[in-house]
Amino acid sequence: xxxxxxxxxxxxxxxxxxxxxxxxxxxxxxxxxxxxxxxxxxxxxxxxxxxxxxxxxxxxxxxxxxxxxxxxxxxxxxxxxxxxxxxxxxxxxxxxxxxxxxxxxxxxxxxxxxxxxxxxxxxxxxxxxxxxxxxxxxxxxxxxxxxxxxxxxxxxxxxxxxxxxxxxxxxxxxxxxx
Amino acid sequence: xxxxxxxxxxxxxxxxxxxxxxxxxxxxxxxxxxxxxxxxxxxxxxxxxxxxxxxxxxxxxxxxxxxxxxxxxxxxxxxxxxxxxxxxxxxxxxxxxxxxxxxxxxxxxxxxxxxxxxxxxxxxxxxxxxxxxxxxxxxxxxxxxxxxxxxxxxxxxxxxxxxxxxxxxxxxxxxxxx
DNA sequence: GAAATTTGTTTAACATGTTAAGTTATCCGC
DNA sequence: GCGGATAACTTAACATGTTAAACAAATTTC
Numbered sequence: 001x002x003x004x005x006x007x008x009x010x011x012x013x014x015x016x017x018x019x020x021x022x023x024x025x026x027x028x029x030x031x032x033x034x035x036x037x038x039x040x041x042x043x044x045x046x047x048x049x050x051x052x053x054x055x056x057x058x059x060x061x062x063x064x065x066x067x068x069x070x071x072x073x074x075x076x077x078x079x080x081x082x083x084x085x086x087x088x089x090x091x092x093x094x095x096x097x098x099x100x101x102x103x104x105x106x107x108x109x110x111x112x113x114x115x116x117x118x119x120x121x122x123x124x125x126x127x128x129x130x131x132x133x134x135x136x137x138x139x140x141x142x143x144x145x146x147x148x149x150x151x152x153x154x155x156x157x158x159x160x161x162x163x164x165x166x167x168x169x170x171x172x173x174x175x176x177x178x
Numbered sequence: 179x180x181x182x183x184x185x186x187x188x189x190x191x192x193x194x195x196x197x198x199x200x201x202x203x204x205x206x207x208x209x210x211x212x213x214x215x216x217x218x219x220x221x222x223x224x225x226x227x228x229x230x231x232x233x234x235x236x237x238x239x240x241x242x243x244x245x246x247x248x249x250x251x252x253x254x255x256x257x258x259x260x261x262x263x264x265x266x267x268x269x270x271x272x273x274x275x276x277x278x279x280x281x282x283x284x285x286x287x288x289x290x291x292x293x294x295x296x297x298x299x300x301x302x303x304x305x306x307x308x309x310x311x312x313x314x315x316x317x318x319x320x321x322x323x324x325x326x327x328x329x330x331x332x333x334x335x336x337x338x339x340x341x342x343x344x345x346x347x348x349x350x351x352x353x354x355x356x
Numbered sequence: 357g358a359a360a361t362t363t364g365t366t367t368a369a370c371a372t373g374t375t376a377a378g379t380t381a382t383c384c385g386c
Numbered sequence: 387g388c389g390g391a392t393a394a395c396t397t398a399a400c401a402t403g404t405t406a407a408a409c410a411a412a413t414t415t416c
Contacts, residue, residue, distance in 0.1 A: 028243055029259065030331065032318070033225070033236075036218035037261060039334040042341040043211050048374090057374095057401065058211075065206055076364065081207065083215060088402055090366050095401090112364045112411045140210070143340050152333050153208065156217040159330065162321050163220040226404090235371065235404090254394065266372055268396055273371090290381045290394045 046140065050132045054125060059084060059092055064101060064126055067118035074107070075114045101125060224318065228310045232303060237262060237270055242279060242304050245296035252285070253292045279303060 028034065044058060051061050062082045067073065073081070079089045093116065096102045101122035107113040118126070141149055206212065222236060229239050240260045245251065251259070257267045271294065274280045279300035285291040296304070319327055 028247060031315070032327065032331065033218060033221050034240075034261060035331045035334045036214055036221065039337050040211060040214035040218060041261070042338045043214065046341060046344060047211070052375095059402065062212075069206060074364085083212060083219075085403065085405090086365065087367080087404075091402075094366095110364085110412070114365070137209070139344065140341065143344065144337055148333070149210065152330075152337065153210065153213045155326070155330050155333070156213045159217050159322055160220045163224060163318065166224060166317065166321065230405095237372065252394085263373065263375090264395065265374075265397080269372075272396095288382075288394085292395070 043140065046136050047133060050129065050136065054129045056125070056129065059088065060096060060101075061129070063089070063092060063096065064118060064122055067102065067116065068123065068126055070117075072115045072117045075116060078116055096122070221318065224314050225311060228307065228314065232307050234303070234307065237266065238274060238279075239307070241267070241270060241274065242296060242300055245280065245294065246301065246304055248295075250293045250295045253294060256294055274300070 047061075048058065051058060056064070059082070062084070063078065066078060066081045075089065075093070076086075078084075079086055082089070084092070093102065093104065097104055100119055102116055103119050104114055104116050107115050144152075226236065229236060234242070237260070240262070241256065244256060244260045253267065253271070254264075256262075257264055260267070262270070271280065271282065275282055278297055281295050281297050283293055285293050322330075
Protein backbone atom coordinates (compact mmCIF):
# COMPACT_ATOMS: atom_id res chain seq x y z
CA UNK A 1 0.00 0.00 0.00
CA UNK A 2 1.05 3.55 -0.63
CA UNK A 3 3.14 2.51 -3.56
CA UNK A 4 4.39 6.05 -4.21
CA UNK A 5 4.40 5.46 -7.92
CA UNK A 6 6.56 7.84 -9.88
CA UNK A 7 4.45 10.98 -9.87
CA UNK A 8 5.79 12.36 -13.10
CA UNK A 9 5.09 9.40 -15.31
CA UNK A 10 6.08 10.15 -18.89
CA UNK A 11 6.93 13.80 -18.35
CA UNK A 12 10.21 14.43 -20.14
CA UNK A 13 10.79 18.09 -20.90
CA UNK A 14 13.83 19.04 -18.86
CA UNK A 15 14.72 22.20 -20.70
CA UNK A 16 11.27 23.63 -21.14
CA UNK A 17 11.22 24.45 -24.80
CA UNK A 18 7.70 23.30 -25.46
CA UNK A 19 6.55 25.26 -22.44
CA UNK A 20 3.25 26.88 -23.33
CA UNK A 21 2.53 27.35 -19.65
CA UNK A 22 5.04 29.19 -17.59
CA UNK A 23 5.28 31.17 -14.41
CA UNK A 24 2.89 29.41 -12.00
CA UNK A 25 2.53 32.76 -10.24
CA UNK A 26 3.41 31.12 -7.00
CA UNK A 27 4.28 27.61 -6.01
CA UNK A 28 0.52 27.26 -5.52
CA UNK A 29 0.83 24.32 -3.18
CA UNK A 30 2.47 26.83 -0.88
CA UNK A 31 -0.30 29.38 -1.04
CA UNK A 32 -1.83 30.34 2.24
CA UNK A 33 -5.28 28.95 1.48
CA UNK A 34 -3.81 25.62 0.50
CA UNK A 35 -1.61 25.48 3.56
CA UNK A 36 -4.56 26.13 5.82
CA UNK A 37 -6.74 23.67 3.99
CA UNK A 38 -4.20 20.88 4.16
CA UNK A 39 -3.40 21.51 7.80
CA UNK A 40 -7.04 21.46 8.76
CA UNK A 41 -7.69 18.36 6.74
CA UNK A 42 -4.75 16.64 8.40
CA UNK A 43 -6.23 17.48 11.79
CA UNK A 44 -9.77 16.45 10.96
CA UNK A 45 -8.62 13.21 9.46
CA UNK A 46 -7.71 12.21 13.00
CA UNK A 47 -11.16 12.87 14.39
CA UNK A 48 -13.47 11.80 11.61
CA UNK A 49 -13.24 8.03 12.15
CA UNK A 50 -14.24 8.30 15.79
CA UNK A 51 -17.09 10.68 15.03
CA UNK A 52 -18.21 8.42 12.26
CA UNK A 53 -18.30 5.46 14.61
CA UNK A 54 -20.84 7.40 16.61
CA UNK A 55 -22.87 8.41 13.61
CA UNK A 56 -21.86 12.04 13.68
CA UNK A 57 -20.46 14.33 11.05
CA UNK A 58 -17.98 17.00 11.92
CA UNK A 59 -20.60 19.73 11.78
CA UNK A 60 -23.14 17.83 13.82
CA UNK A 61 -20.44 17.34 16.42
CA UNK A 62 -19.65 21.05 16.40
CA UNK A 63 -23.25 21.89 17.06
CA UNK A 64 -23.75 19.42 19.88
CA UNK A 65 -20.43 20.47 21.30
CA UNK A 66 -21.48 24.12 21.31
CA UNK A 67 -24.81 23.24 22.91
CA UNK A 68 -23.16 21.56 25.90
CA UNK A 69 -21.71 24.92 26.88
CA UNK A 70 -25.05 26.67 27.24
CA UNK A 71 -28.47 26.05 28.58
CA UNK A 72 -30.21 27.37 25.52
CA UNK A 73 -29.13 29.32 22.49
CA UNK A 74 -30.76 31.04 19.57
CA UNK A 75 -30.22 29.76 16.07
CA UNK A 76 -28.32 32.80 14.86
CA UNK A 77 -26.00 32.75 17.84
CA UNK A 78 -25.45 29.04 17.35
CA UNK A 79 -24.53 29.65 13.74
CA UNK A 80 -21.96 32.17 14.84
CA UNK A 81 -20.48 29.95 17.53
CA UNK A 82 -20.40 26.76 15.48
CA UNK A 83 -19.24 28.74 12.46
CA UNK A 84 -21.91 27.45 10.13
CA UNK A 85 -23.98 29.31 7.59
CA UNK A 86 -27.67 29.62 8.25
CA UNK A 87 -28.85 27.21 5.60
CA UNK A 88 -26.45 24.48 6.69
CA UNK A 89 -27.41 24.92 10.30
CA UNK A 90 -31.09 24.87 9.44
CA UNK A 91 -30.80 21.51 7.73
CA UNK A 92 -28.62 19.98 10.39
CA UNK A 93 -30.91 21.11 13.19
CA UNK A 94 -33.82 19.50 11.41
CA UNK A 95 -31.95 16.22 11.30
CA UNK A 96 -30.63 16.40 14.84
CA UNK A 97 -34.12 17.11 16.08
CA UNK A 98 -35.47 14.15 14.18
CA UNK A 99 -32.87 12.02 15.93
CA UNK A 100 -33.90 13.48 19.28
CA UNK A 101 -30.43 14.78 19.97
CA UNK A 102 -31.64 18.35 20.42
CA UNK A 103 -34.82 20.19 21.38
CA UNK A 104 -36.28 23.34 19.92
CA UNK A 105 -38.94 25.83 20.81
CA UNK A 106 -39.74 29.30 19.62
CA UNK A 107 -39.01 32.22 21.90
CA UNK A 108 -42.21 33.61 23.36
CA UNK A 109 -40.86 37.13 23.28
CA UNK A 110 -40.05 37.00 19.56
CA UNK A 111 -41.78 34.37 17.50
CA UNK A 112 -39.18 34.57 14.79
CA UNK A 113 -36.45 33.29 17.02
CA UNK A 114 -35.84 29.64 17.65
CA UNK A 115 -34.25 28.41 20.86
CA UNK A 116 -32.18 25.28 20.75
CA UNK A 117 -30.85 23.05 23.50
CA UNK A 118 -29.26 19.65 23.70
CA UNK A 119 -31.37 16.71 24.83
CA UNK A 120 -30.37 14.13 27.41
CA UNK A 121 -29.85 11.68 24.58
CA UNK A 122 -27.60 14.20 22.93
CA UNK A 123 -25.66 14.67 26.11
CA UNK A 124 -25.11 10.94 26.45
CA UNK A 125 -23.80 10.83 22.92
CA UNK A 126 -21.39 13.65 23.63
CA UNK A 127 -20.17 11.92 26.73
CA UNK A 128 -19.58 8.78 24.76
CA UNK A 129 -17.52 10.54 22.11
CA UNK A 130 -15.66 13.04 24.25
CA UNK A 131 -13.04 10.69 25.76
CA UNK A 132 -11.77 9.51 22.41
CA UNK A 133 -11.87 13.04 21.09
CA UNK A 134 -9.95 14.42 24.02
CA UNK A 135 -7.39 11.66 23.74
CA UNK A 136 -6.76 12.49 20.11
CA UNK A 137 -6.48 16.17 20.89
CA UNK A 138 -4.04 15.43 23.67
CA UNK A 139 -1.97 13.29 21.35
CA UNK A 140 -1.81 16.05 18.78
CA UNK A 141 -0.90 18.59 21.43
CA UNK A 142 1.91 16.54 22.87
CA UNK A 143 3.24 15.62 19.48
CA UNK A 144 3.31 19.17 18.21
CA UNK A 145 4.10 20.78 21.52
CA UNK A 146 1.64 22.66 23.68
CA UNK A 147 3.71 25.82 23.53
CA UNK A 148 3.97 25.75 19.80
CA UNK A 149 0.32 24.92 19.39
CA UNK A 150 -0.68 27.93 21.42
CA UNK A 151 1.62 30.07 19.35
CA UNK A 152 0.12 28.74 16.15
CA UNK A 153 -3.36 29.57 17.35
CA UNK A 154 -2.28 33.06 18.27
CA UNK A 155 -0.90 33.58 14.81
CA UNK A 156 -4.08 32.28 13.24
CA UNK A 157 -6.17 34.59 15.39
CA UNK A 158 -4.07 37.53 14.38
CA UNK A 159 -4.40 36.62 10.73
CA UNK A 160 -8.13 36.54 11.22
CA UNK A 161 -8.16 39.94 12.81
CA UNK A 162 -6.07 41.49 10.09
CA UNK A 163 -8.30 40.11 7.38
CA UNK A 164 -11.41 41.29 9.13
CA UNK A 165 -10.00 44.80 8.87
CA UNK A 166 -9.34 44.41 5.16
CA UNK A 167 -12.99 43.76 4.57
CA UNK A 168 -14.28 46.99 5.98
CA UNK A 169 -11.45 48.85 4.26
CA UNK A 170 -11.16 47.93 0.58
CA UNK A 171 -14.50 47.06 -0.91
CA UNK A 172 -15.40 49.55 -3.63
CA UNK A 173 -18.61 47.75 -4.45
CA UNK A 174 -16.80 44.82 -6.08
CA UNK A 175 -18.92 45.00 -9.23
CA UNK A 176 -17.60 45.13 -12.74
CA UNK A 177 -14.25 43.48 -12.33
CA UNK A 178 -14.08 43.35 -16.14
CA UNK B 179 -26.15 45.63 14.89
CA UNK B 180 -23.71 43.38 16.63
CA UNK B 181 -25.70 43.72 19.81
CA UNK B 182 -23.52 41.26 21.62
CA UNK B 183 -26.54 39.98 23.42
CA UNK B 184 -25.63 38.26 26.65
CA UNK B 185 -24.58 34.83 25.43
CA UNK B 186 -25.73 33.11 28.58
CA UNK B 187 -29.21 34.53 28.69
CA UNK B 188 -30.95 33.29 31.80
CA UNK B 189 -27.95 31.39 32.94
CA UNK B 190 -27.50 32.01 36.62
CA UNK B 191 -26.04 28.98 38.28
CA UNK B 192 -22.68 29.89 39.72
CA UNK B 193 -22.09 26.77 41.79
CA UNK B 194 -23.28 24.21 39.31
CA UNK B 195 -25.88 22.19 41.15
CA UNK B 196 -28.48 22.00 38.45
CA UNK B 197 -25.76 21.60 35.89
CA UNK B 198 -26.93 19.24 33.24
CA UNK B 199 -24.26 20.66 30.95
CA UNK B 200 -20.84 21.00 32.36
CA UNK B 201 -17.25 21.06 31.35
CA UNK B 202 -17.25 22.15 27.70
CA UNK B 203 -14.07 20.11 27.45
CA UNK B 204 -12.34 23.05 25.90
CA UNK B 205 -13.28 26.53 24.95
CA UNK B 206 -14.28 24.93 21.67
CA UNK B 207 -14.03 28.11 19.71
CA UNK B 208 -10.34 27.85 20.48
CA UNK B 209 -9.96 24.31 19.26
CA UNK B 210 -7.40 23.79 16.56
CA UNK B 211 -9.85 22.69 13.89
CA UNK B 212 -11.99 25.75 14.49
CA UNK B 213 -9.01 28.07 14.44
CA UNK B 214 -7.86 26.67 11.14
CA UNK B 215 -11.34 26.77 9.68
CA UNK B 216 -11.93 30.37 10.64
CA UNK B 217 -8.54 31.49 9.43
CA UNK B 218 -8.99 29.83 6.09
CA UNK B 219 -12.47 31.20 5.71
CA UNK B 220 -11.21 34.69 6.49
CA UNK B 221 -8.63 34.31 3.74
CA UNK B 222 -10.96 32.88 1.15
CA UNK B 223 -13.55 35.51 1.83
CA UNK B 224 -11.09 37.92 0.24
CA UNK B 225 -10.76 35.94 -2.96
CA UNK B 226 -14.23 34.59 -3.54
CA UNK B 227 -15.83 37.80 -4.89
CA UNK B 228 -13.20 38.21 -7.58
CA UNK B 229 -13.37 34.55 -8.57
CA UNK B 230 -17.12 34.77 -8.66
CA UNK B 231 -16.97 37.74 -10.97
CA UNK B 232 -15.19 35.49 -13.41
CA UNK B 233 -17.59 32.61 -12.97
CA UNK B 234 -15.18 30.43 -11.07
CA UNK B 235 -15.49 28.61 -7.80
CA UNK B 236 -12.56 28.20 -5.51
CA UNK B 237 -12.01 24.61 -6.57
CA UNK B 238 -12.29 25.32 -10.27
CA UNK B 239 -9.71 28.02 -9.80
CA UNK B 240 -7.41 25.61 -7.97
CA UNK B 241 -7.61 23.18 -10.83
CA UNK B 242 -6.97 25.71 -13.58
CA UNK B 243 -4.22 27.18 -11.48
CA UNK B 244 -2.54 23.81 -11.13
CA UNK B 245 -2.86 23.16 -14.84
CA UNK B 246 -0.95 26.30 -15.78
CA UNK B 247 2.12 24.84 -14.12
CA UNK B 248 2.30 21.77 -16.32
CA UNK B 249 1.91 20.77 -19.90
CA UNK B 250 -0.29 17.83 -19.12
CA UNK B 251 -1.19 15.97 -15.97
CA UNK B 252 -3.00 12.79 -15.05
CA UNK B 253 -6.22 12.98 -13.11
CA UNK B 254 -4.86 11.30 -10.01
CA UNK B 255 -1.87 13.59 -9.90
CA UNK B 256 -4.12 16.58 -10.38
CA UNK B 257 -6.26 15.44 -7.48
CA UNK B 258 -3.18 15.28 -5.29
CA UNK B 259 -1.88 18.67 -6.36
CA UNK B 260 -5.19 20.52 -6.19
CA UNK B 261 -6.06 18.67 -3.00
CA UNK B 262 -9.41 17.41 -4.18
CA UNK B 263 -11.00 14.03 -3.76
CA UNK B 264 -11.48 11.93 -6.86
CA UNK B 265 -15.24 12.28 -7.09
CA UNK B 266 -15.16 16.05 -6.72
CA UNK B 267 -12.46 16.35 -9.32
CA UNK B 268 -14.32 14.08 -11.67
CA UNK B 269 -17.40 16.28 -11.59
CA UNK B 270 -15.51 19.52 -11.88
CA UNK B 271 -13.46 18.30 -14.84
CA UNK B 272 -16.66 17.33 -16.60
CA UNK B 273 -17.97 20.88 -16.17
CA UNK B 274 -14.72 22.59 -17.06
CA UNK B 275 -14.48 20.51 -20.19
CA UNK B 276 -18.05 21.43 -21.13
CA UNK B 277 -17.02 25.07 -20.78
CA UNK B 278 -13.97 24.44 -22.96
CA UNK B 279 -11.60 25.59 -20.25
CA UNK B 280 -9.68 22.32 -20.29
CA UNK B 281 -8.94 19.47 -22.67
CA UNK B 282 -8.79 15.76 -21.96
CA UNK B 283 -7.61 12.67 -23.72
CA UNK B 284 -6.84 9.18 -22.59
CA UNK B 285 -3.24 8.10 -22.35
CA UNK B 286 -2.41 5.75 -25.17
CA UNK B 287 -0.08 3.77 -22.96
CA UNK B 288 -2.75 3.11 -20.32
CA UNK B 289 -6.35 3.49 -21.35
CA UNK B 290 -7.47 3.91 -17.75
CA UNK B 291 -5.57 7.12 -17.31
CA UNK B 292 -6.91 10.47 -18.35
CA UNK B 293 -4.62 13.30 -19.31
CA UNK B 294 -5.75 16.82 -18.65
CA UNK B 295 -4.46 20.14 -19.87
CA UNK B 296 -5.68 23.70 -19.84
CA UNK B 297 -7.12 25.15 -23.06
CA UNK B 298 -6.23 28.50 -24.54
CA UNK B 299 -9.57 29.78 -23.38
CA UNK B 300 -8.74 28.55 -19.88
CA UNK B 301 -5.39 30.29 -20.04
CA UNK B 302 -7.00 33.54 -20.99
CA UNK B 303 -9.36 33.25 -18.07
CA UNK B 304 -6.49 32.63 -15.71
CA UNK B 305 -4.67 35.62 -17.04
CA UNK B 306 -7.74 37.74 -16.50
CA UNK B 307 -8.13 36.68 -12.89
CA UNK B 308 -4.51 36.46 -11.84
CA UNK B 309 -3.82 40.20 -11.43
CA UNK B 310 -6.63 40.75 -8.96
CA UNK B 311 -5.74 37.55 -7.17
CA UNK B 312 -2.11 38.50 -6.88
CA UNK B 313 -3.02 41.94 -5.65
CA UNK B 314 -5.16 40.49 -2.88
CA UNK B 315 -2.43 38.08 -1.92
CA UNK B 316 0.07 40.89 -1.82
CA UNK B 317 -2.21 42.93 0.35
CA UNK B 318 -2.61 40.08 2.79
CA UNK B 319 1.11 39.50 2.84
CA UNK B 320 2.00 43.08 3.52
CA UNK B 321 -0.67 43.44 6.13
CA UNK B 322 0.33 40.35 8.03
CA UNK B 323 4.01 40.62 7.32
CA UNK B 324 5.93 38.49 4.86
CA UNK B 325 8.23 37.18 7.54
CA UNK B 326 5.40 36.18 9.78
CA UNK B 327 3.46 34.67 6.94
CA UNK B 328 6.35 32.43 6.03
CA UNK B 329 6.69 31.41 9.63
CA UNK B 330 3.01 30.57 9.82
CA UNK B 331 3.28 28.41 6.75
CA UNK B 332 6.26 26.61 8.19
CA UNK B 333 4.33 25.86 11.33
CA UNK B 334 1.39 24.60 9.34
CA UNK B 335 3.65 22.36 7.30
CA UNK B 336 5.19 20.94 10.42
CA UNK B 337 1.77 20.29 11.90
CA UNK B 338 0.89 18.42 8.75
CA UNK B 339 4.01 16.32 8.93
CA UNK B 340 3.43 15.41 12.54
CA UNK B 341 -0.13 14.38 11.89
CA UNK B 342 0.87 12.30 8.92
CA UNK B 343 3.06 10.31 11.27
CA UNK B 344 0.21 9.78 13.70
CA UNK B 345 -1.76 8.05 11.02
CA UNK B 346 0.69 5.31 10.27
CA UNK B 347 1.29 4.84 13.98
CA UNK B 348 -1.92 4.50 15.95
CA UNK B 349 -4.64 2.87 13.92
CA UNK B 350 -5.68 -0.41 15.50
CA UNK B 351 -8.34 -1.08 12.88
CA UNK B 352 -10.65 1.61 14.27
CA UNK B 353 -13.60 -0.81 14.43
CA UNK B 354 -15.79 -1.29 17.47
CA UNK B 355 -15.29 1.93 19.29
CA UNK B 356 -17.98 0.91 21.78
C1' DG C 357 -51.45 52.32 12.81
C1' DA C 358 -50.90 50.61 8.04
C1' DA C 359 -47.19 50.45 4.59
C1' DA C 360 -42.43 49.86 3.99
C1' DT C 361 -38.33 48.00 5.84
C1' DT C 362 -35.64 45.04 8.53
C1' DT C 363 -34.70 40.77 10.98
C1' DG C 364 -34.60 35.64 12.00
C1' DT C 365 -35.07 31.54 9.85
C1' DT C 366 -36.07 28.34 6.21
C1' DT C 367 -36.29 26.73 1.34
C1' DA C 368 -34.33 26.32 -3.13
C1' DA C 369 -30.72 25.43 -6.33
C1' DC C 370 -26.34 24.34 -7.50
C1' DA C 371 -21.35 23.01 -6.28
C1' DT C 372 -18.33 20.39 -3.42
C1' DG C 373 -17.01 16.93 0.49
C1' DT C 374 -17.14 12.18 1.69
C1' DT C 375 -17.69 7.28 1.48
C1' DA C 376 -19.13 3.27 -1.09
C1' DA C 377 -19.93 0.88 -5.18
C1' DG C 378 -19.45 0.31 -10.15
C1' DT C 379 -16.55 0.12 -14.68
C1' DT C 380 -13.03 -0.74 -17.43
C1' DA C 381 -8.22 -1.58 -18.10
C1' DT C 382 -3.60 -3.56 -16.22
C1' DC C 383 -0.99 -6.51 -13.78
C1' DC C 384 0.36 -10.85 -11.61
C1' DG C 385 0.71 -15.50 -10.63
C1' DC C 386 0.39 -19.85 -12.11
C1' DG D 387 -3.28 -16.72 -21.47
C1' DC D 388 -6.75 -16.98 -18.08
C1' DG D 389 -8.60 -15.52 -13.69
C1' DG D 390 -8.21 -13.02 -9.64
C1' DA D 391 -6.26 -8.93 -7.60
C1' DT D 392 -5.18 -3.86 -8.53
C1' DA D 393 -5.53 0.50 -10.34
C1' DA D 394 -7.72 4.66 -12.35
C1' DC D 395 -11.58 6.76 -12.82
C1' DT D 396 -16.60 7.55 -12.62
C1' DT D 397 -21.31 7.21 -10.54
C1' DA D 398 -24.22 7.22 -6.81
C1' DA D 399 -25.98 8.84 -2.55
C1' DC D 400 -26.08 11.71 1.15
C1' DA D 401 -24.27 15.84 3.89
C1' DT D 402 -22.56 20.43 3.79
C1' DG D 403 -21.00 25.10 1.55
C1' DT D 404 -22.75 29.03 -0.73
C1' DT D 405 -25.78 32.44 -2.65
C1' DA D 406 -30.37 33.94 -3.60
C1' DA D 407 -35.07 34.03 -2.64
C1' DA D 408 -39.11 33.13 0.19
C1' DC D 409 -41.63 33.86 4.57
C1' DA D 410 -43.27 35.36 8.62
C1' DA D 411 -42.71 38.28 12.64
C1' DA D 412 -40.98 42.57 14.44
C1' DT D 413 -39.61 47.41 13.85
C1' DT D 414 -39.59 51.77 11.76
C1' DT D 415 -41.76 55.56 9.04
C1' DC D 416 -44.84 58.66 7.99
